Amino acid sequence: MIMKKIGIFIEFKDGEIKKANYGMITAARSSDNELYALILDGRGDAYKDKLQAYGVQKIINIVQEPGRLEWNPEVFSKAIIHTMSHFGINTLIGLTSAQGRDLLPRIASGLDAPLVMDCVGFNFTDHTVSKYQFSGKVLANIKLNGAHYILGVRPNILDAKEAPCKAEVISHQIPDYVERLKVKEIKQGESRGVDLTEAEIIISGGRPMKSTKNFDILYECAEVMGAAVGASRAAVDAGYVPHSMQVGQTGATVSPRLYIACGIQGAIQHFAGMKTSGLIAAVNIDPNAPIMKKCDYGIVGDLFEIVPMLTKQLREVLNRTNLK
Numbered sequence: 001m002i003m004k005k006i007g008i009f010i011e012f013k014d015g016e017i018k019k020a021n022y023g024m025i026t027a028a029r030s031s032d033n034e035l036y037a038l039i040l041d042g043r044g045d046a047y048k049d050k051l052q053a054y055g056v057q058k059i060i061n062i063v064q065e066p067g068r069l070e071w072n073p074e075v076f077s078k079a080i081i082h083t084m085s086h087f088g089i090n091t092l093i094g095l096t097s098a099q100g101r102d103l104l105p106r107i108a109s110g111l112d113a114p115l116v117m118d119c120v121g122f123n124f125t126d127h128t129v130s131k132y133q134f135s136g137k138v139l140a141n142i143k144l145n146g147a148h149y150i151l152g153v154r155p156n157i158l159d160a161k162e163a164p165c166k167a168e169v170i171s172h173q174i175p176d177y178v179e180r181l182k183v184k185e186i187k188q189g190e191s192r193g194v195d196l197t198e199a200e201i202i203i204s205g206g207r208p209m210k211s212t213k214n215f216d217i218l219y220e221c222a223e224v225m226g227a228a229v230g231a232s233r234a235a236v237d238a239g240y241v242p243h244s245m246q247v248g249q250t251g252a253t254v255s256p257r258l259y260i261a262c263g264i265q266g267a268i269q270h271f272a273g274m275k276t277s278g279l280i281a282a283v284n285i286d287p288n289a290p291i292m293k294k295c296d297y298g299i300v301g302d303l304f305e306i307v308p309m310l311t312k313q314l315r316e317v318l319n320r321t322n323l324k
């Protein structure tokens with residue numbers, strides 16, 4: 001049997017593999033597939049234990065002399081295309097993250113390959129992928145046709161499960177490309193803390209937050225939980241927080257394990273951006289607010305009382321259990 005070679009573009013944060021990669025690897029695993037982790041930070045060996053624990057058979061350490069590769073979407077896309085061609089990889093998956101959104105379309109364009117971003121499922125046998133469309137009202141199954149396939153996967157949508165194997169680390173040298181695009185500076189976004197689209201827990205505030213300052217109670221709670229802070233469009237339009245924090249149809253699509261909506265009514269446009277969350281909790285003074293019918297846990301109360309209480313309780317529990 002000829003094994004399909006599946007390339008996985010691995011993303012990092014602070015020198016560690018982002019957790020969302022492991023869900024993608026788990027879903028790509030099958031007895032018909034050979035998984036190739038494509039590493040561009042030059043430290044392929046350092047990730048061997050973690051990647052082989054999830055069933056990656058080949059770790060391709062992509063290097064360029066002299067020195068290590070720094071983030072440049074043009075050079076990264078050429079490096080990946082070169083690597084795919086060298087190893088005969090015809091399917092590439094990566095995260096629909098800020099980096100993935102910049103990189104994967106360039107690779108698809110370079111290969112003249114079909115591209116689907118924000119997939120929530122895929123099948124490499126019949127080359128179909130599933131993704132939500134029309135504000136999440138439709139789950140489309142899309143059949144792809146091409147010599148290559150490039151897929152961006154929604155972060156955190158796929159569960160990670162270990163399946164240990166023995167991985168081989170292979171160094172692959174790429175040519176010294178002439179850069180037409182120069183990355184001069186990488187700036188942290190306006191939002192504080194954890195990246196919204198990749199967060200495992202999100203606590204969001206709506207119009208009743210009333211000011212930028214009041215969002216501090218959400219940041220405090222988020223810090224204790226290791227969460228990101230999001231917002232409804234009403235809070236963004238009122239100027240309390242930047243648009244990069246907006247969740248919904250015209251903002252970010254998120255898929256955390258836990259989403260806590262504070263003072264958010266649950267309009268369809270907001271729901272479109274967070275409906276695939278694992279667990280939804282809501283804090284609202286109105287027991288009949290639409291969000292109360294759509295959430296797993298609803299707390300009827302004033303967010304300015306409930307959120308600080310939640311922060312206090314969480315701190316106490318974490319201190320007691322030494323989990324902090």
Ligand SMILES: Cc1cc2nc3c(=O)[nH]c(=O)nc-3n(C[C@H](O)[C@H](O)[C@H](O)COP(=O)(O)OP(=O)(O)OC[C@H]3O[C@@H](n4cnc5c(N)ncnc54)[C@H](O)[C@@H]3O)c2cc1C
Nearest residue numbers: 206207208232233234248249250263264265269270285303
């Ligand atoms: C084309 C289009 C695109 C849109 N895209 C988006 C989008 O991407 N994201 C998005 O969010 N919206 C989007 N909207 C707007 C959306 O329709 C809603 O208007 C918006 O989500 C409402 O925000 P909200 O729930 O914060 O505010 P409100 O509608 O004002 O609701 C506030 C809620 O907070 C409750 N509340 C009030 N005070 C308190 C308190 N002290 N404690 C607890 N609860 C309290 C109220 O009972 C109410 O349920 C879009 C609209 C359109 C037309």
